[in-house]
Amino acid sequence: DQQVKQNSPSLSVQEGRISILNCDYTNSMFDYFLWYKKYPAEGPTFLISISSIKDKNEDGRFTVFLNKSAKHLSLHIVPSQPGDSAVYFCAAVWGSQGNLIFGKGTKLSVKP
Amino acid sequence: DARVTQTPRHKVTEMGQEVTMRCQPILGHNTVFWYRQTMMQGLELLAYFRNRAPLDDSGMPKDRFSAEMPDATLATLKIQPSEPRDSAVYFCASGRRNTGELFFGEGSRLTVL
Numbered sequence: 001d002q003q004v005k006q007n008s009p010s011l012s013v014q015e016g017r018i019s020i021l022n023c024d025y026t027n028s029m030f031d032y033f034l035w036y037k038k039y040p041a042e043g044p045t046f047l048i049s050i051s052s053i054k055d056k057n058e059d060g061r062f063t064v065f066l067n068k069s070a071k072h073l074s075l076h077i078v079p080s081q082p083g084d085s086a087v088y089f090c091a092a093v094w095g096s097q098g099n100l101i102f103g104k105g106t107k108l109s110v111k112p
Numbered sequence: 113d114a115r116v117t118q119t120p121r122h123k124v125t126e127m128g129q130e131v132t133m134r135c136q137p138i139l140g141h142n143t144v145f146w147y148r149q150t151m152m153q154g155l156e157l158l159a160y161f162r163n164r165a166p167l168d169d170s171g172m173p174k175d176r177f178s179a180e181m182p183d184a185t186l187a188t189l190k191i192q193p194s195e196p197r198d199s200a201v202y203f204c205a206s207g208r209r210n211t212g213e214l215f216f217g218e219g220s221r222l223t224v225l
Contacts, residue, residue: 006154034212043116043203043216044155089155091212097160097167098143098210104154 003027004092006103015112019077023090023103026071030092035064035075038087038105047088048075080110114138118204118217126225130192133220135204136185144187145214146172146179147203155203161187194224 005024013019021035031052036044050057050064050073057064063076077084090103117136125131137144146158159169159179169179176198178190191198201221205214 031210032212041218043205043218045216046213049211049213093210093212096210097162098212099157099160099168100145100212100214101157102147102155 002103004090004101004103006090006106008106009104010107010109012109012111013080015082015110016079019075019080019084019108019110021075021077021088021090021106021108023073023075024071025073025092027092027094028068028071030094032093033064033066033073034091034093034100035062036089036091036102038089044089077108080108082110082112084108085110114215116204116206116215116217118202118220120220121218122221122223124223124225125194127195128193129224130190131194131198131222131224132191133189133202133204133222135187135189135206135217137187137204137206138215139185141206141208141215143207143214144181145205145207146187146189147205149201149203149219158189158202191222194222196224198222199224 034049035047037047038044048062066073087105087107089105119134144161147155158172160167164181181187201219203219205216207214
């Protein structure tokens with residue numbers, strides 16, 4: 001039973017437009033939510049996070065929104081660039097031990 | 113430039129053989145995670161250590177997998193005996209806070225024939 005779900009395996013966006021990646025979760029005890037970015041043949045790299053007590057966090061072109069009532073978060077990339085093409089993983093932290101659980105990822109393709 | 117180092121980067125072995133993957137976490141990080149990436153399951157958590165103590169290895173097949181941290185500079189993941197279904201990329205990651213911000217190694221790609 002997946003606690004962190006990314007229902008879209010892939011997303012294609014035109015350069016300069018907005019990319020919206022979605023993530024749903026089932027455990028209301030999650031403390032932090034994070035997005036990681038992964039290029040082929042590399043390990044994932046941390047992109048942006050949000051605490052469960054906030055509803056928005058922004059870092060440059062990247063903004064993460066959290067809707068706790070819907071158990072939903074999203075990552076907005078504006079404007080999208082070809083270099084953003086990668087697999088994006090949604091992740092959540094829970095428990096005093098800081099267990100980190102990932103979704104299955106969404107492959108973003110930004111076309112020039 | 114601090115980074116997590118994993119060896120080997122690639123490993124091809126035959127079914128039944130023992131496989132050991134090694135990870136050197138970033139100095140000063142007190143948490144170490146092992147993940148496995150497959151097409152079907154995405155990033156699966158296998159094991160998690162804090163201050164070298166195992167906290168969670170519930171995602172790991174206990175009969176064939178084992179994870180240890182002999183010291184603060186080395187984490188190992190061992191598969192014995194290996195099976196074709198173990199073929200995947202295995203990632204090690206380290207961090208020092210409970211916020212989920214981890215640094216990942218480049219992964220060890222395992223192929224079991």
